[in-house]
Amino acid sequence: VSHHMVWIAMELYMPWGMQKPGVAAMADFLCEKYSLKIWVISEQSYVPESFDLADVESCEDEVLQIVEALPFQDKFLYVMNSCHGGVKTIWSLGARRISAAVIMNFTVWFSDEFYGSPAFQGMMKVLGGHMATYGRRDIDGAEKYVGNFLFTPCPQDLERVVALYRSELKVAGDNFWKLTEHLKCMEQTPYLKTLPPLPAEVPLIMACGSLSPALIVQESAMRLCEIARNSSLAYIPDSKQWWSVEGDAEVKAVAYLLGEVLSFNGKHV
Numbered sequence: 001v002s003h004h005m006v007w008i009a010m011e012l013y014m015p016w017g018m019q020k021p022g023v024a025a026m027a028d029f030l031c032e033k034y035s036l037k038i039w040v041i042s043e044q045s046y047v048p049e050s051f052d053l054a055d056v057e058s059c060e061d062e063v064l065q066i067v068e069a070l071p072f073q074d075k076f077l078y079v080m081n082s083c084h085g086g087v088k089t090i091w092s093l094g095a096r097r098i099s100a101a102v103i104m105n106f107t108v109w110f111s112d113e114f115y116g117s118p119a120f121q122g123m124m125k126v127l128g129g130h131m132a133t134y135g136r137r138d139i140d141g142a143e144k145y146v147g148n149f150l151f152t153p154c155p156q157d158l159e160r161v162v163a164l165y166r167s168e169l170k171v172a173g174d175n176f177w178k179l180t181e182h183l184k185c186m187e188q189t190p191y192l193k194t195l196p197p198l199p200a201e202v203p204l205i206m207a208c209g210s211l212s213p214a215l216i217v218q219e220s221a222m223r224l225c226e227i228a229r230n231s232s233l234a235y236i237p238d239s240k241q242w243w244s245v246e247g248d249a250e251v252k253a254v255a256y257l258l259g260e261v262l263s264f265n266g267k268h269v
Helices: 016-034 056-068 087-097 118-135 139-149 155-171 174-181 185-192 214-226 248-264
Strands: 003-010 036-042 076-082 098-104 204-209 231-236
Touching: 003 016, 016 036, 016 155, 016 248, 036 056, 056 087, 056 185, 076 087, 076 248, 087 098, 098 248, 118 139, 118 174, 118 185, 139 155, 204 214, 204 248, 214 231, 231 248
Parallel strands: 003 036, 003 076, 076 098, 098 204, 204 231
Antiparallel strands: none
């Protein structure tokens, strides 16, 4: 093994079982070529009883502890495809352990003007309804959100992903439902504003779906870039947020991006 990758796999509203085939296809492209081993941290890695699900800092600390417990000491490429923590790990481990960090579809770092505004309060009310849906483990209700995160060129493809989502929700474990019920949209912005600048020794690449929501995803990614001294933005073509189930082209685009990062071996890309 020449390279290690740590993958934080807690995509918004998506259980690991649904993300896994896309990550496996990406691994087929990368692992042999780069002599790469991928370590996946999913919702199944958590012990929800051991930390406060409603507290941003507690969730961030949980991810950091899991990463530090992995049984290797080499530097690694850190990939965060998660809405349940993982940012603190980059700042805490820094260049001592992380060769580069890629964050995909980073969410909810809002501007001062928007945070707390009537429009923000309206958004929080909608998201509160989403969290209540997952709190009830309401599969019929949850399937209605698929179109918010999926770019599809035809109705048949939407039907394919909805059917896949329903099947994965039926077998999703308690951790998925508990974590999704406790999205920390209100608390995320104040927490992120406390982060110091990220040193240039840690390259940070923010990857966004080209069709992802500007307010929630793309502007949030730009704000994190602003406090990282060696950062860049990349876009996943023809994608909203659920790139791993949108199609082969989106999966290959992510694999190509990560391959570039591995080729540069931690330098700015």
